[in-house]
Amino acid sequence: xxxxxxxxxxxxxxxxxxxxxxxxxxxxxxxxxxxxxxxxxxxxxxxxxxxxxxxxxxxxxxxxxxxxxxxxxxxxxxxxxxxxxxxxxxxxxxxxxxxxxxxxxxxxxxxxxxxxxxxxxxxxxxxxxxxxxxxxxxxxxxxxxxxxxxxxxxxxxxxxxxxxxxxxxxxxxxxxxxxxxxxxxxxxxxxxxxxxxxxxxxxxxxxxxxxxxxxxxxxxxxxxxxxxxxxxxxxxxxxxxxxxxxxxxxxxxxxxxxxxxxxxxxxxxxxxxxxxxxxxxxxxxxxxxxxxxxxxxxxxxxxxxxxxxxxxxxxxxxxxxxxxxxxxxxxxxxxxxxxxxxxxxxxxxxxxxxxxxxxxxxxxxxxxxxxxxxxxxxxxxxxxxxxxxxxxxxxxxxxxxxxxxxxxxxxxxx
Numbered sequence: 001x002x003x004x005x006x007x008x009x010x011x012x013x014x015x016x017x018x019x020x021x022x023x024x025x026x027x028x029x030x031x032x033x034x035x036x037x038x039x040x041x042x043x044x045x046x047x048x049x050x051x052x053x054x055x056x057x058x059x060x061x062x063x064x065x066x067x068x069x070x071x072x073x074x075x076x077x078x079x080x081x082x083x084x085x086x087x088x089x090x091x092x093x094x095x096x097x098x099x100x101x102x103x104x105x106x107x108x109x110x111x112x113x114x115x116x117x118x119x120x121x122x123x124x125x126x127x128x129x130x131x132x133x134x135x136x137x138x139x140x141x142x143x144x145x146x147x148x149x150x151x152x153x154x155x156x157x158x159x160x161x162x163x164x165x166x167x168x169x170x171x172x173x174x175x176x177x178x179x180x181x182x183x184x185x186x187x188x189x190x191x192x193x194x195x196x197x198x199x200x201x202x203x204x205x206x207x208x209x210x211x212x213x214x215x216x217x218x219x220x221x222x223x224x225x226x227x228x229x230x231x232x233x234x235x236x237x238x239x240x241x242x243x244x245x246x247x248x249x250x251x252x253x254x255x256x257x258x259x260x261x262x263x264x265x266x267x268x269x270x271x272x273x274x275x276x277x278x279x280x281x282x283x284x285x286x287x288x289x290x291x292x293x294x295x296x297x298x299x300x301x302x303x304x305x306x307x308x309x310x311x312x313x314x315x316x317x318x319x320x321x322x323x324x325x326x327x328x329x330x331x332x333x334x335x336x337x338x339x340x341x342x343x344x345x346x347x348x349x350x351x352x353x354x355x356x357x358x359x360x361x362x363x364x365x366x367x368x369x370x371x372x373x374x375x376x377x378x379x380x381x382x383x384x385x386x387x388x389x390x391x392x393x394x395x396x397x398x399x400x401x402x403x404x405x406x407x408x409x410x411x412x413x414x
Contacts, residue, residue: 015325016352018306019333022190023218024347030218033260035253049074049250050243059259066262067192069202069209069227071235073242076254079186080106081245082210082226086182087154088114088245089238090208095151098143101380102132103156104184108413112389119147121155122382129296130311130338131161132380137169144173156184157201160334161341162302164198171205180207180232188302189225190216190345193265194273196280198302207233213261216304216345220257272346279353280304280344286357292367293320293360296339306342308360313367320363328359 001009017024042048047056056074064072075082083103087110091097096117099107111118121143123132134157144150153174157165167183174181183201185191189211191200201209209227213219226242228235264272280303287295296307310317321335333341342356386409387395397411 013329015329015331016355017331018342018344018352018356019331020212020216020343021214021219021221022216022343022345022347023220024345024349024352026218026347026349029264029347033257038253038256040252041249046252049076049246049255050248056255059255059262062266063225063258063262064227066266067200067202067211067225067227069229071228073226073228073239074250074255074258075210075224075226075242075246076222076250077246078214078222079104079184079210079212079224081242082224083107083182083184084110084113084245085226085238085241086208086210086233087111087116087152088241090152090180090182090233091116092151096147096149097152097154098140098147098150099154100135100156101383102159103154104186105413107154107184108389112393115388115390117388118385119143119150120383120385122380123159125380129307130309130336131163131296131307132159134159134163134165135170137166137173140166140170141173144177144179148177150179153179153181154184155181156186158185158188158198158302158305160187160305161307162187162305164300164302167201167206168199168204171207175205175232178232180230182206182208183210185209186212186224187215187305189213190273190304191302193269194277196277196303198300202227202229205229208238213258216343217261218264218345218347219261220254222251223254223258223261225258276304276344276346276348279348279350283344283353283357287360290360290364293364295360304344306344306356307339308342309339311338315367323363324359328355330356330359 023030040046047054049056052060060072060074083106087107091114093115096119098121099118101120101122121135123135126133135155155165157167171181183206185201188200191197207230210224212224214221214223228238284297292313294309294312296309297303310320317335317337317339321332321340324330324332333343392411
């Protein structure tokens with residue numbers, strides 16, 4: 001079966017998307033959007049993303065106003081291109097940077113390409129919840145004292161699981177030293193639109209913020225935003241690198257998708273997000289009746305990331321993921337050893353929430369008579385840096401068995 005046919009077949013089946021993209025294939029929400037009718041190239045009157053002066057510039061400025069950003073750039077190569085752009089634009093070859101160990105791989109690629117020296121920041125691990133914590137300002141201050149010569153701080157906040165770092169306090173510490181802060185807020189493009197969500201890094205003083213609108217908002221896969229908010233980030237260099245890391249044939253369908261998303265939020269955002277929060281609160285209230293499975297939620301976390309923990313049962317997260325998919329046609333975003341993650345957006349329906357909680361209740365009831373086991377979870381191991389990434393990348397390498405690899409230097413990302 002060809003990909004197009006397989007996708008069309010999937011679209012007709014009763015699978016519910018508890019995963020990105022944020023439009024959730026909700027055709028009622030995304031009505032009057034025919035991609036073929038607006039798929040053009042850079043013809044007269046329709047501007048150019050790489051030198052925006054007219055309608056695209058107006059659209060990006062509209063997004064900037066909505067997000068309280070000084071400058072906003074559309075990205076059609078995802079947050080990946082935004083991270084590459086921002087790190088390249090804020091550093092020089094050979095610079096030292098503070099970088100979260102749980103950054104997206106695009107940050108590692110930027111380190112490699114720019115021959116940077118990363119000083120890794122390691123998140124604490126909440127063994128009870130089975131997830132990584134955010135970064136505290138106290139920890140960042142300690143690392144800045146040890147490394148006063150860094151030129152950039154790169155953080156991921158929120159994490160995949162919706163965990164937030166102390167961005168405002170970290171930015172204050174960095175700015176005292178004239179160091180810009182780059183926040184990968186790919187999973188937080190919705191933060192600005194309801195008080196129930198954490199505050200966006202754009203409003204907390206971060207110099208550069210990258211957001212994936214496709215992850216949590218009704219927009220097409222690959223669409224993202226890059227916000228520049230201070231003079232500590234070189235705007236001209238960022239513009240240049242944005243063109244380097246993006247296609248010279250930017251899709252007008254993708255850009256129009258961002259524009260339509262912004263328009264929808266401006267006109268209907270309050271109603272749509274109020275409805276989402278109501279559905280989420282109802283879901284979390286119902287989830288309190290679960291006796292074995294546990295839905296994790298606490299103050300300060302992004303409640304739209306639904307974490308269903310299996311840690312206190314003898315079921316793994318992977319097994320729960322498989323059961324939800326096979327028996328209930330609920331497609332989750334991902335599974336880890338001790339939990340399953342679902343992403344909720346304004347594209348979700350009340351029916352979708354009801355299907356999820358009903359499935360969890362049935363699965364939970366079947367677990368009641370099973371003996372519970374407490375599995376041990378481990379925090380990320382602090383790696384010893386034997387050589388810089390670009391040095392290892394250019395070295396001659398050899399393959400070996402995993403059991404023979406102890407003590408050797410990894411020749412690639414693992």
